[in-house]
Amino acid sequence: MFYIESNRLANTKYFNLPAGNIDExxxxxxxxxYDMRNKKPRLIVTRSDFEVQKAGEFHNQFREFVLGEYRLLYHNNAYRIYIED
Incomplete structure (x- = not known):
């Protein structure tokens, strides 16, 4: 939806993770x-439980990246939107 409304493509072909077990x-x-560092998206949208969800190594690294590089812009019971800091 965001890509259609903004007339932009996703920064990575893996914009809808998880695509299997990423840790493997x-x-x-x-x-x-590589894509996240070199074509950093302005917004990241996650599920509402993103910050507390228990998951594997990749998810933990992604959470650290988002919380370190972005700030929470909006949230509700379904999702959270982070904007580049």
Whole structure:
């Protein structure tokens, strides 16, 4: 929806993770992090439980990245929107 409304493409082909077990696929992880660092999105939208969700190593790294590089712009019971800090 955001991509359609903003007339932009996603910064990475992995914009809808998880696509399987990311912790076991180094190629996807490397490509994802390369894209996130070099084509940083202005907004990131997550589920509402994103900050407290228990998950694997990749999720924990992604959460640290988002909380370190972005600030919470909006949240409700369904999702959270973070904006580049």
């Amino acid at each position: 696929n180094n190629k996807i992880k490397e490509e994802f992090w």
